[in-house]
Amino acid sequence: xxxxxxxxxxxxxxxxxxxxxxxxxxxxxxxxxxxxxxxxxxxxxxxxxxxxxxxxxxxxxxxxxxxxxxxxxxxxxxxxxxxxxxxxxxxxxxxxxxxxxxxxxxxxxxxxxxxx
Amino acid sequence: xxxxxxxxxxxxxxxxxxxxxxxxxxxxxxxxxxxxxxxxxxxxxxxxxxxxxxxxxxxxxxxxxxxxxxxxxxxxxxxxxxxxxxxxxxxxxxxxxxxxxxxxxxxxxxxx
Numbered sequence: 001x002x003x004x005x006x007x008x009x010x011x012x013x014x015x016x017x018x019x020x021x022x023x024x025x026x027x028x029x030x031x032x033x034x035x036x037x038x039x040x041x042x043x044x045x046x047x048x049x050x051x052x053x054x055x056x057x058x059x060x061x062x063x064x065x066x067x068x069x070x071x072x073x074x075x076x077x078x079x080x081x082x083x084x085x086x087x088x089x090x091x092x093x094x095x096x097x098x099x100x101x102x103x104x105x106x107x108x109x110x111x112x113x114x115x116x
Numbered sequence: 117x118x119x120x121x122x123x124x125x126x127x128x129x130x131x132x133x134x135x136x137x138x139x140x141x142x143x144x145x146x147x148x149x150x151x152x153x154x155x156x157x158x159x160x161x162x163x164x165x166x167x168x169x170x171x172x173x174x175x176x177x178x179x180x181x182x183x184x185x186x187x188x189x190x191x192x193x194x195x196x197x198x199x200x201x202x203x204x205x206x207x208x209x210x211x212x213x214x215x216x217x218x219x220x221x222x223x224x225x226x227x228x
Contacts, residue, residue, distance in 0.1 A: 006159070032214060043205065043220045044160070093159045097213055104150045105207075105216050107159035 003027055004096050006108030013084055014116055021079045021111045023094030029074035030096030034105060035067070038091045050077050084115040119143060120208050122219025129226050135193040137222045139206035142187065146208040150216075151180065151191045154203045163204075164191070196226045 003026040013019050023033055031052050036044040048069050050056040056069035066088075068080040077096075081088055091112055095105040121140045129135045139149075147168055152160035166173045166180040166189065173180045179192040193200055206219040 002162075004159075034216075041223070044218050046215070049214060091157075095159075104148070104162045104165055106162060107152070110157070110159045112157070 002098050002106040004030075004094065004106045004108040006094055006111055008111060009109060010112045010114075012114045012116065015085055016083055018080055018082045019084055019113060021081075021092055021094070021113075023077045023079070023096070023108050025075045025096040025106075028096070028098055030077075030098070031074060032097040033071055033077040034095045034097070035069060035077075035079050036093045036095065038093060038110075040091075044093065047079075081113065084113070086115045089113055089115045118220070119217035120206060120219045122206050122222060124222060125220070126223040127225070129196045129224065131196060131198060131226055131228050133196050133226075135196045135200065135224055135226070136190055137204050137206070137224070138188065138190045139208075139219050140186075140188045141208050141217075143208070143210070144187070145210045146217075147211065148209045148213070149180070149182065149189050150207050150209075151178075152205045152207065152218075154205065154221075160205060193224075196224075198226045198228050200224060201226050 005024045007022045033050045035047045047062045048056045048058045050069045050071035052071045058064045071077040093110040095107040150165035151163045153163045154160040164175045164178050166182050168184050177194045182189045204222045207216045209216045
């Protein structure tokens with residue numbers, strides 16, 4: 001149980017284009033999903049917290065107009081990197097918060113974004 | 117301010133040995149302490165978690181020891197195997213679990 005999928009696993013795009021990453025909780029409903037960015041050999045950097053049906057809460061320093069988050073249903077959240085630039089290249093990971101006995105965060109497999 | 121401090125940054129252990137990773141926290145409101153294992157290019161996976169009402173939790177070769185008075189908790193990997201080589205993150209959370217605070221990670225290498 002508590003499986004989170006993420007799509008795509010890898011994406012390469014040209015500078016200036018937008019990229020959408022999907023995060024789905026496959027076997028549970030997630031009222032809260034989290035989006036992280038991870039640089040090589042570093043810890044997880046929380047970008048934003050998204051609650052179903054409401055606006056995402058962004059961490060300080062994260063541009064909400066650049067990283068658009070939509071949490072339209074209890075099983076799907078999307079992150080759109082708008083007008084991507086090479087400095088946006090990173091490993092993006094989503095997670096979903098379980099409920100009841102499974103109160104941990106359950107992470108997706110991550111998306112490697114490379115902006116040329 | 118780092119809410120959860122993790123050490124060591126890296127660890128090399130011989131196969132069959134015990135790997136120990138330590139974490140410390142300040143906020144006594146934290147009531148849920150998970151450990152995550154991450155392999156290169158993959159998302160972190162929940163390994164084991166503990167609540168402060170118990171001092172130890174064991175699942176297979178993985179044990180969490182929790183010291184509430186010292187505000188410390190640690191992960192012990194018994195009989196470490198090369199397949200355990202990964203980065204381990206500790207974390208802490210409190211109700212309503214809208215945020216998890218992660219340690220900086222420990223890169224574990226188990227030598228055959």
